Amino acid sequence: MKISLHEAEYLLNNGHLVAVPTETVYGLAASIHHPRAIEHIFARKGRPSNNPLIIHLAHIDQLHTYAKKITDDTLKLLNHFWPGPLSVVLPIHEEMIPTQVRSGLPTAAFRIPSHPKILDLLTRTGPLVMPSANISGKPSSTCSMHVEADFGKNFPVLEGGTCQNGLESTILYQDEGLWKIIRLGALTANQIAEHLGYVPEILCKKMEKPLCPGQLYRHYAPNTRLYPTKDSKALKGVVIGFKERNYPLATKIFYLGSLDNSQEVAENLYSLLRQLDKDSILEASIDMDFPIEGLWATIAERLRRASQ
Numbered sequence: 001m002k003i004s005l006h007e008a009e010y011l012l013n014n015g016h017l018v019a020v021p022t023e024t025v026y027g028l029a030a031s032i033h034h035p036r037a038i039e040h041i042f043a044r045k046g047r048p049s050n051n052p053l054i055i056h057l058a059h060i061d062q063l064h065t066y067a068k069k070i071t072d073d074t075l076k077l078l079n080h081f082w083p084g085p086l087s088v089v090l091p092i093h094e095e096m097i098p099t100q101v102r103s104g105l106p107t108a109a110f111r112i113p114s115h116p117k118i119l120d121l122l123t124r125t126g127p128l129v130m131p132s133a134n135i136s137g138k139p140s141s142t143c144s145m146h147v148e149a150d151f152g153k154n155f156p157v158l159e160g161g162t163c164q165n166g167l168e169s170t171i172l173y174q175d176e177g178l179w180k181i182i183r184l185g186a187l188t189a190n191q192i193a194e195h196l197g198y199v200p201e202i203l204c205k206k207m208e209k210p211l212c213p214g215q216l217y218r219h220y221a222p223n224t225r226l227y228p229t230k231d232s233k234a235l236k237g238v239v240i241g242f243k244e245r246n247y248p249l250a251t252k253i254f255y256l257g258s259l260d261n262s263q264e265v266a267e268n269l270y271s272l273l274r275q276l277d278k279d280s281i282l283e284a285s286i287d288m289d290f291p292i293e294g295l296w297a298t299i300a301e302r303l304r305r306a307s308q
């Protein structure tokens with residue numbers, strides 16, 4: 001159900017959930033001041049309680065209420081990329097953040113999104129905690145129709161069009177003075193390196209004790225069984241591939257977009273994964289023969305996770 005900015009503000013300030021647009025993906029928002037609403041987020045999504053949420057802010061000054069030990073370098077980094085598709089994990093004043101937001105951790109993730117509607121809403125409501133607006137484990141939502149498909153036609157959604165990035169924010173974490181990527185996302189390692197002067201290490205691979213708890217779980221996955229491959233002979237039956245390639249063994253092709261345009265592929269990715277389920281496709285192979293650089297690294301990671 002489409003609602004106005006004023007209705008969204010009213011619902012959030014009274015402890016209800018609202019789906020909201022951001023430039024990355026739609027979020028399922030609750031006010032940081034309503035712990036019961038925050039619990040409701042986990043219930044509605046079927047999200048494990050040990051997977052913490054990102055706190056979304058309207059202005060960088062709000063960070064000082066929640067985070068501690070914010071260095072000048074951190075502020076420089078955030079001033080450079082915010083508002084935008086970057087989240088950072090910082091040590092916090094624990095008493096300021098409801099424990100369920102951060103799953104009991106002594107840190108929390110923060111972001112200022114750039115979509116004008118969510119920025120406007122955040123200035124009215126104060127900080128909002130929100131995961132992506134999808135059933136846990138399923139592809140994220142990049143338009144209001146995806147949100148309605150997951151949460152029903154009556155669920156309140158602030159319409160914001162199709163998400164510009166189509167992939168979640170990149171998450172950074174500081175370790176021994178160096179920033180490391182704990183979730184690949186819409187901001188590339190090279191874009192971050194240009195600012196930092198070094199390429200941030202990528203720590204997203206499965207670890208014994210993951211720094212980013214969300215990495216533990218099956219994610220972004222449709223019901224369709226997916227088979228990623230670089231072997232052109234394995235691309236048969238239903239194939240997920242690229243416009244400029246031929247797939248002679250395919251019976252049906254779902255196009256991610258062009259190999260020349262990673263942004264187009266990013267925008268299409270979750271819609272395509274959702275379409276597979278709509279069309280009741282049982283299995284499909286994915287053409288993974290593309291160079292893993294820039295945004296393609298994030299796209300490859302999402303396709304592999306969707307195939308687990």
Ligand code: TXA
Binds near residue numbers: 027109111133167168
């Ligand atoms: O683009 C985005 O980041 C979107 C939009 C709505 O802002 N949000 C999003 O949230 O992707 P979610 O909940 O789907 O993913 C948040 C990730 C999870 O993998 C979680 O484990 C990680 O952030 N996270 C949150 N707090 C953390 C913390 N204190 N330490 C490490 N990872 C954290």
Ligand code: MG
Binds near residue numbers: 131132140
């Ligand atoms: Mg998510």
